[in-house]
Amino acid sequence: xxxxxxxxxxxxxxxxxxxxxxxxxxxxxxxxxxxxxxxxxxxxxxxxxxxxxxxxxxxxxxxxxxxxxxxxxxxxxxxxxxxxxxxxxxxxxxxxxxxxxxxxxxxxxxxxxxxxxxxxxxxxxxx
Amino acid sequence: xxxxxxxxxxxxxxxxxxxxxxxxxxxxxxxxxxxxxxxxxxxxxxxxxxxxxxxxxxxxxxxxxxxxxxxxxxxxxxxxxxxxxxxxxxxxxxxxxxxxxxxxxxxxxxxx
Numbered sequence: 001x002x003x004x005x006x007x008x009x010x011x012x013x014x015x016x017x018x019x020x021x022x023x024x025x026x027x028x029x030x031x032x033x034x035x036x037x038x039x040x041x042x043x044x045x046x047x048x049x050x051x052x053x054x055x056x057x058x059x060x061x062x063x064x065x066x067x068x069x070x071x072x073x074x075x076x077x078x079x080x081x082x083x084x085x086x087x088x089x090x091x092x093x094x095x096x097x098x099x100x101x102x103x104x105x106x107x108x109x110x111x112x113x114x115x116x117x118x119x120x121x122x123x124x125x126x127x
Numbered sequence: 128x129x130x131x132x133x134x135x136x137x138x139x140x141x142x143x144x145x146x147x148x149x150x151x152x153x154x155x156x157x158x159x160x161x162x163x164x165x166x167x168x169x170x171x172x173x174x175x176x177x178x179x180x181x182x183x184x185x186x187x188x189x190x191x192x193x194x195x196x197x198x199x200x201x202x203x204x205x206x207x208x209x210x211x212x213x214x215x216x217x218x219x220x221x222x223x224x225x226x227x228x229x230x231x232x233x234x235x236x237x238x239x
Contacts, residue, residue: 037228046129046215046230046231046232046233047164047172047215047217047230047233048230049217049227049228049229049230051227060227061227062227062228063224063226063227096171096172101177102219105160108158109158109159109160110159110160110218110219110221111159111160111177111178111219112159112160112162112217112218112219112228113160113162113174113177113178113217114162114164114172114174114217115173115174115177115183116174117171117172117173118171119170119171120171
C-alpha cells in the first residue's frame with residue numbers, strides 16, 4: 001500500500017524559498033498510473049491544489065501560483081519535491097503531498113482524485 | 128476564493144441522514160468528475176468518493192455521491208459520532224483562469 005510522508009523546514013523567512021520533499025513508500029513513483037500532487041491548507045481554511053508532476057517530469061501548476069512554484073521528481077530516491085519562491089505570511093499553511101489519479105474519459109471529461117495523502121506538514125512564514 | 132460552493136455546516140442526530148451540496152459551473156462540475164474528501168479533526172483529508180459516485184475499498188456504503196448538471200451531492204446515512212468532520216468536494220476546472228483542480232469551500236458535519 002502506497003504511503004507518503006512530507007519533510008522539510010517548518011519555518012521559512014519572508015522572501016525566501018519554501019522547500020518540501022515527499023517520500024513515497026510501498027510502491028514505485030515510476031510505476032505509472034499516478035500523478036504526484038502538492039496541496040495546501042491555510043489555517044482554518046479549505047484546500048488549495050498547488051500542482052502535480054508525473055514521473056516523466058511533466059508538470060501542471062495552479063495558475064494562481066504558477067509563477068512561484070516548481071515541482072520536481074527524483075525517481076532514484078522515490079521522492080518528489082515542492083519549491084515555492086518569494087514566500088510571504090500568506091503562504092503559511094499545512095502542506096500535503098498526495099498521489100493523484102487523473103485521466104480524460106472518451107467524452108473529454110477530466111477524472112481526478114487524490115489518494116493517498118501524506119499526514120501534512122505545517123510551514124510557517126515568519127521572520 | 129473557491130469556485131465550488133458548499134454549505135458551511137450541516138447537522139443531524141445519530142442515525143439520521145445528511146446531504147452536502149457542492150455547486151459549481153459548466154467549466155468544472157458540469158463537464159468533469161467529482162470527488163469527495165473527509166477530514167477528521169487534526170488529520171489529513173481522506174478520499175470518500177471518486178468518479179462522482181464510486182467508493183474506494185474500505186469506505187462504507189453509508190456514504191454516497193451523485194452529480195446532476197453543475198452540482199454534486201454527498202450523502203451520509205446512519206450518521207455516527209465518528210462522522211463529525213469537514214467534508215470537501217473536488218473537481219477539475221477547465222477554465223483558463225482557474226485551470227486545474229479546485230476544491231469546495233468545505234462543510235462541517237456535526238452530530239447532535
